Amino acid sequence: MPDQLEASKRPIILVSGFIHDVTTFMDEHPGGTPLLIKFVGGDATAAFFGDVYEHSNAAHNLLAMKRVGILHGGIPHVLDDSRPPSQRLKIVRYNELGSSSAYSDGEAGML
Numbered sequence: 001m002p003d004q005l006e007a008s009k010r011p012i013i014l015v016s017g018f019i020h021d022v023t024t025f026m027d028e029h030p031g032g033t034p035l036l037i038k039f040v041g042g043d044a045t046a047a048f049f050g051d052v053y054e055h056s057n058a059a060h061n062l063l064a065m066k067r068v069g070i071l072h073g074g075i076p077h078v079l080d081d082s083r084p085p086s087q088r089l090k091i092v093r094y095n096e097l098g099s100s101s102a103y104s105d106g107e108a109g110m111l
């Protein structure tokens with residue numbers, strides 16, 4: 001379904017417009033699991049780029065390997081207060097992108 005609330009099913013985190021699945025990384029993050037959980041379903045761009053911790057090149061490479069999608073529209077549903085943070089990113093498959101509105105309302109497409 002196009003409006004599947006993916007973040008409620010698996011831990012996905014947005015960084016720099018890319019959606020990352022951190023399922024296999026939750027228990028391995030050197031910065032701890034709680035910091036990751038805090039950003040599941042949300043945008044961790046600033047945190048990842050120095051707001052919380054300035055990650056190494058190795059961490060950037062690791063992050064890139066976890067990409068599962070891109071965010072259309074560039075912003076998550078941050079203004080939709082009715083959604084819990086863990087459900088603010090929506091993922092749709094390319095073949096489900098029927099209308100142009102999918103590109104402007106923060107929905108995402110699978111890579």
Ligand code: HEM
Pocket residue numbers: 013020022025029030031032035036039044047048052053054055056057058059062063
């Ligand atoms: C989601 C993808 C993330 C990946 C792949 C990742 C990866 C890593 C890696 C490899 C390190 C080891 C140090 C380094 O190489 O830079 C690290 C450390 C750290 N990360 Fe992340 N990180 C992620 C997200 C985050 C987020 C969202 C936060 C903060 C909200 C965060 C906070 C930290 C902190 C504080 C450390 C330092 C731990 C210490 O040395 O005490 N990370 N991370």
